[in-house]
Amino acid sequence: MSAPVQTPPPAPLARTAHLDHLESEAIHILREVAGEFERPALLFSGGKDSIVLSHLAVKAFWPCPVPFPLLHVDTGHNFPEVLAFRDRWAERLGVRLLVAEVEESIARGRVADRPGGSRNPLQTVTLLDAIAEHRFDAVFGGARRDEEKARAKERVFSLRDEFGQWDPRRQRPELWDLYNGRHRPGEHMRVFPLSNWTELDVWASIARERIDVPEIYFAHRRAVFRRDGMWLADSPHLPRRPGEQLELRLVRYRTVGDVTCTGAVESTAATVEEVLAETAATRVTERGATRADDRAGEAAMEDRKREGYF
Amino acid sequence: MTASSQRAVAGLLRVATAGSVDDGKSTLLGRLLHDAKGVLADQLAAVAAASERRGGPDAAPDLSLLTDGLRAEREQGITIDVAYRYVATARRTFVLADTPGHVEYTRNMVTGASTADVALVLVDVRHGITAQSRRHAAIAALLRVPQVVLVVNKMDLVGWDRSAYEHVAAEFRTWSGRLGIRGVVAVPVSALQGDNVVAPSELAPWYAGPTLLEHLETVEAGPERTRSLRFPVQYVVRAPEQGYRGYAGRVAGGAVRPGDPVVVLPSGARTAVAAVETYDGPLESAEEGRSVVLRLADDVDVARGDLLAPAADPPALTRAFEATVCWLADEPLGPRRYLLKHTARTTRAVVEVTGVLDVTTAALGPASGLSLNDLGRVRLRTAEAVALDDYAANRRTGAFILIDEASGATVAAGMAGPLPWA
Numbered sequence: 001m002s003a004p005v006q007t008p009p010p011a012p013l014a015r016t017a018h019l020d021h022l023e024s025e026a027i028h029i030l031r032e033v034a035g036e037f038e039r040p041a042l043l044f045s046g047g048k049d050s051i052v053l054s055h056l057a058v059k060a061f062w063p064c065p066v067p068f069p070l071l072h073v074d075t076g077h078n079f080p081e082v083l084a085f086r087d088r089w090a091e092r093l094g095v096r097l098l099v100a101e102v103e104e105s106i107a108r109g110r111v112a113d114r115p116g117g118s119r120n121p122l123q124t125v126t127l128l129d130a131i132a133e134h135r136f137d138a139v140f141g142g143a144r145r146d147e148e149k150a151r152a153k154e155r156v157f158s159l160r161d162e163f164g165q166w167d168p169r170r171q172r173p174e175l176w177d178l179y180n181g182r183h184r185p186g187e188h189m190r191v192f193p194l195s196n197w198t199e200l201d202v203w204a205s206i207a208r209e210r211i212d213v214p215e216i217y218f219a220h221r222r223a224v225f226r227r228d229g230m231w232l233a234d235s236p237h238l239p240r241r242p243g244e245q246l247e248l249r250l251v252r253y254r255t256v257g258d259v260t261c262t263g264a265v266e267s268t269a270a271t272v273e274e275v276l277a278e279t280a281a282t283r284v285t286e287r288g289a290t291r292a293d294d295r296a297g298e299a300a301m302e303d304r305k306r307e308g309y310f
Numbered sequence: 311m312t313a314s315s316q317r318a319v320a321g322l323l324r325v326a327t328a329g330s331v332d333d334g335k336s337t338l339l340g341r342l343l344h345d346a347k348g349v350l351a352d353q354l355a356a357v358a359a360a361s362e363r364r365g366g367p368d369a370a371p372d373l374s375l376l377t378d379g380l381r382a383e384r385e386q387g388i389t390i391d392v393a394y395r396y397v398a399t400a401r402r403t404f405v406l407a408d409t410p411g412h413v414e415y416t417r418n419m420v421t422g423a424s425t426a427d428v429a430l431v432l433v434d435v436r437h438g439i440t441a442q443s444r445r446h447a448a449i450a451a452l453l454r455v456p457q458v459v460l461v462v463n464k465m466d467l468v469g470w471d472r473s474a475y476e477h478v479a480a481e482f483r484t485w486s487g488r489l490g491i492r493g494v495v496a497v498p499v500s501a502l503q504g505d506n507v508v509a510p511s512e513l514a515p516w517y518a519g520p521t522l523l524e525h526l527e528t529v530e531a532g533p534e535r536t537r538s539l540r541f542p543v544q545y546v547v548r549a550p551e552q553g554y555r556g557y558a559g560r561v562a563g564g565a566v567r568p569g570d571p572v573v574v575l576p577s578g579a580r581t582a583v584a585a586v587e588t589y590d591g592p593l594e595s596a597e598e599g600r601s602v603v604l605r606l607a608d609d610v611d612v613a614r615g616d617l618l619a620p621a622a623d624p625p626a627l628t629r630a631f632e633a634t635v636c637w638l639a640d641e642p643l644g645p646r647r648y649l650l651k652h653t654a655r656t657t658r659a660v661v662e663v664t665g666v667l668d669v670t671t672a673a674l675g676p677a678s679g680l681s682l683n684d685l686g687r688v689r690l691r692t693a694e695a696v697a698l699d700d701y702a703a704n705r706r707t708g709a710f711i712l713i714d715e716a717s718g719a720t721v722a723a724g725m726a727g728p729l730p731w732a
Contacts, residue, residue: 018402018403021321027601028601031545034545035654061558063552152395153391173417173420173720175425182713184718
């Protein structure tokens with residue numbers, strides 16, 4: 001995996017009017033938060049959504065620097081390519097990068113590692129601790145409503161109580177583009193400027209804006225094994241069970257999360273245009289295809305979000 | 311409402327649906343998503359599995375489960391909250407807001423309608439125009455959704471009887487006409503079987519109009535081009551070392567071009583637009599909905615919450631006005647102060663109720679308070695002057711929300727000016 005950073009060619013201008021609209025809406029939301037909150041931060045995972053979101057932050061505050069830092073919650077089980085990209089990207093954007101480590105939460109006894117288990121659920125504690133420590137009052141996320149059915153119900157400005165919890169039954173109505181940023185001390189707002197974007201919109205934007213993304217989004221040969229209908233990467237963080245055989249496959253990732261719960265899909269899409277074409281033709285949602293963490297039941301995401309998850 | 315030729319073509323169309331549970335609203339949206347290929351295989355598989363858990367091994371997939379995303383909604387088989395779904399065809403991209411229909415969820419319907427370009431009012435052909443249908447149309451009228459479409463559903467259950475459809479359509483047009491809604495398009499469909507939703511029905515040779523999707527793909531519902539410029543300043547972009555000072559915001563009406571003379575409200579200072587800028591370069595013109603940065607010709611005092619408008623046609627600068635509100639909170643509207651958020655400005659307001667609307671008859675009755683889901687008329691006095699348009703003239707600069715200062719809750723949606731049917 002030492003492929004050079006992809007430099008996509010300019011995209012065809014199809015669907016541009018609608019991308020302009022989504023972009024203007026997202027920039028409006030980014031500026032509302034900068035105008036109304038004292039200490040915002042942008043949750044950056046190294047995935048395509050938070051990359052596009054941070055690119056939009058640059059556009060929103062141009063020619064000034066982005067007036068808030070990026071916050072990455074590092075499970076310690078991330079793809080090395082993504083961590084390298086993260087550091088490069090923050091430097092290029094000229095934005096301060098804060099890293100909150102699950103490893104440290106474990107060392108401090110805030111959470112307990114489960115041998116062989118995913119650290120995905122542990123991230124919530126690390127995230128909430130970081131929000132409290134830095135006294136962030138607004139935290140941007142790159143989540144989209146098309147990703148998942150509980151997310152489809154969440155507001156653009158989504159209040160978290162002092163325990164970081166989301167209560168789907170007590171959400172504030174959100175009318176016109178008048179966002180309500182009122183919160184009490186200890187509460188914070190999660191803000192989702194890409195709420196109305198789809199996976200295809202994100203790729204169309206990456207193509208049009210020629211935005212860099214980590215190389216694992218493009219087809220590459222990787223040693224993988226089959227589990228729960230997904231191709232998981234060979235990794236020291238992911239012990240194989242009996243019968244799970246490594247195979248060399250041409251794969252790419254549709255989402256970027258923790259190595260332990262993010263599956264690859266077989267793909268030959270090696271350029272942004274090819275990924276765009278593949279995304280337009282796909283018959284399975286990105287999370288359905290690749291996320292073990294969403295398969296824990298019909299309401300898996302709703303339950304994790306209630307606890308304060310991304 | 312407005313002649314369609316005055317509207318720009320919207321690349322992204324926001325559609326709100328209104329209709330009660332039994333009218334098959336979630337089924338219609340599910341059908342639209344399914345037939346327009348906005349639903350992916352794993353979502354369908356999840357729906358099929360959930361349908362079987364509820365209805366047994368032979369249960370047909372319940373397409374309403376595609377939009378009912380919260381546990382409580384699936385358990386109770388109802389839509390509680392606004393759900394947003396996304397579908398793109400070769401011609402257009404859609405944001406579909408699925409809102410619950412019952413009176414106790416009026417606030418959710420108001421929420422969905424507030425940003426909608428098109429309102430779908432769903433009616434069960436067997437029941438005709440009910441009090442619910444009249445309320446749905448009245449909300450579309452109050453929120454001034456540019457286009458209203460009547461979807462006459464369950465045509466399969468009346469054997470695609472033309473006269474049943476025409477009776478419902480005529481009754482609806484009479485009612486919507488009274489509310490000030492013009493140009494209603496009516497489509498006979500069977501959401502359950504898919505007729506006339508995406509694919510034309512062979513069962514209604516008497517219907518020559520478009521399918522629902524064809525209509526949504528072509529309806530003109532973009533911003534009105536003829537409006538005067540409105541530019542609420544959201545954020546001041548300042549780079550002192552480069553001598554840069556720009557005013558960031560989203561055009562809320564009309565268009566802005568370099569050279570346009572503008573007045574700053576509320577200060578009244580006059581200047582001109584020196585440049586319309588973006589990260590991607592300067593623009594010759596930015597139309598309603600576009601986020602840009604304006605540089606001004608003079609060094610005038612401008613802050614977040616100020617509004618730029620043509621000196622020849624500014625909005626009213628007012629501290630007292632009348633409005634229609636939808637009350638969104640459990641605690642009734644009382645004689646007290648609330649925070650009022652209008653564009654990027656927040657001030658305090660004293661609110662006095664002058665009447666409550668019966669939206670099933672459009673009649674205004676006496677009232678001294680408003681309860682959850684009530685629509686009513688109020689008189690407001692604000693601590694600071696607000697640069698306010700009539701909601702009829704501009705949905706962005708005529709709208710406001712009221713916030714409870716103690717709890718932070720959004721308690722009312724407000725539309726300045728007279729009733730659409732007054």
